Amino acid sequence: MPITITEEFIQSLASSKGDVLEAETLPPECYTDANFYEFEKEALFTHDWLCVGREEWVKEPGDYFTTSTVNEPIVVARNRKGELKAMSSVCQHRAMLVAEGSGNARGFVCPYHHWSYSLDGDLVGAPAMNKTCEFDRKANGLPNFKVEVWEGFIFINFDQNAAPLAPRLTHVQEAISGYDLANAEGPRPDPAPRLMWNWKVMFENNNDGYHASRLHHGPLHDFVPSEQASFPDAPKGAAGYLRFNGTLHPDASFNPTQKAVLPVFPGLSDEARNRMTFANIPPSLSLVMTSDMVIYLIIRPDSPETHYMDTGVLVAPGAMADEAYEHKMEMIMNSTSHIIAQDWHVDEMVQLGLRSRFAKRGRYSWQEGAQAQFNEWLVDRYLAEWDRRDPSAVGAAVAAE
Known part of the structure; x- marks a missing residue:
């Protein structure tokens, strides 16, 4: 049965914020419940970019x-x-x-x-x-x-009074400036599949450094070890956050050679070429960035337990003019399809688990730092939405003035 959203439930979400070693996961109902989904639509999707x-x-x-x-x-x-x-x-x-x-x-x-x-x-x-x-x-x-x-x-x-987005993404833009994404090239994505799990399960998986060396163990992923994950602090009020993951060699890429086969983005620093960068602008955009390709994921919920995701790729200007481009891209996508299949199977099974009466609020590893940053973004908005609709909070605010 759908839950009744109460002051106690909303305030309990605060324990998912803060230091990743102290925080706990969101309640399972946040991923499955119809009433919470309606609350979340207003809290996030009505007012955010x-x-x-x-x-x-x-x-x-x-x-x-x-x-x-x-x-x-x-x-x-x-x-x-x-x-x-x-x-x-x-x-x-x-x-x-x-x-x-x-x-x-x-x-x-x-x-x-x-x-x-x-x-x-x-x-x-x-x-x-x-x-x-x-x-x-x-x-x-x-x-x-x-x-x-x-x-x-x-x-x-949807909110005509929303503050501009770009000023709150300065730290993300600085980290990825070498890609010059405004001028990158890429085909229009194929029609998006409908995925049978909550949109947050997808967003969390996209940014989870903890599972990479375990679920994806093998020659297609071992050059990006979980132990080399790092999570830069996001400024207060930021609209996005980052995950860096060091690689065992420069210009690592998801293909059988483990190295870039497409032209490297020309503006990348040596530091950027020795890592993979994951940039996230919740609730709708995740970027997976290697030296020669960027995969972008546009997430579009349509129910508490389903969403659509547009998956596209961007490459350096001129890369698509190479006569061998399609063959090189096929090699990359054959490799990434194996990784995606592993992720999607796990996501589907996680959603099944979240429906269980035995699902509980878990604890995080240090390699899940991006999840704590995501929770920080989410919970702040959940609390703000509760304050907007809670008459006692409104009354208290008026009295304080």
């Missing part, structure tokens, strides 16, 4: 693509002025979606009753509505969202 894609997917005026997260259908377009726009793709008449897939268009026409919208979301046509009382065309445009581009990634925010 969500990655939805790459800027190169909408290069020209009229280019658009569609996506969704937490069951909100979204269309991203470049208008005639060259500006990026993100908006709901839900027609304001009878909720039909006005756009599907991707392409280039002069605007969006609802196929149901032919209400038409500009690339900015303005309602420009509504057939046979002239007799409808007090119908205001200007009040029936597609709801627009805030948009920000960071390192070539498009982020949206």
Whole structure:
């Protein structure tokens, strides 16, 4: 049965914050419960920046693509002025979606009753509505969202009052600046699979240094030992965090040679070429970065125990022009597919375990430092959301003023 979210439950989450050697894992209900998922949607996804894609997917005026997260259908377009726009793709008449897939268009026409919208979301046509009382065309445009581009990634925010994203990612941007991701190249990802586990299980696995030398033991991963994981401190209020993992040789890469086979990103320092870098901007973007390739993971929940994940790759400018590019990439992806299969099997089994009456709040190893940073980000937002909706907290705040 769904839990009742109480003051006691929310306050208990604070024990997941702080030093990784003192913290404990979040309660299993945070990964399985329908009521908590609804609370979490408001706490995180309504007010935080969500990655939805790459800027190169909408290069020209009229280019658009569609996506969704937490069951909100979204269309991203470049208008005639060259500006990026993100908006709901839900027609304001009878909720039909006005756009599907991707392409280039002069605007969006609802196929149901032919209400038409500009690339900015303005309602420009509504057939046979002239007799409808007090119908205001200007009040029936597609709801627009805030948009920000960071390192070539498009982020949206449902909250029009949200603070900018980039100033809170300075430490992450400095750590990955050698990749120059805004100018990196890569194909559009294939359609995302629906994965049968909670989105946080996925986000945690992406950043878990503890399991790497154990689950992935063998020639495809042993050059990235868990013992060489490190977790730089994130500034207070940061919107992201990092994990570094030293490698046994420079320019290590996930393929049978264990070394980069694609061109190395030219701006990387010697320090960056002797490690793998994991950059995380919760709740939606994880980056796995080697010297010759970046794998990006865009996570999009759709229920308490399922999510979609767009998986793409970025390479150095010019790398895709190599006649052998496809063959080299095939070699890399054959190796990474083995690692991904191991991860996904574990993720599915973790979700099954989290449903058990015997699942409990566990303790962390020092090699799970990224989980403590993720918890810090999460719990701060859970507590803030509880304060927003708790009348006693509101009353106390007013009295203090």
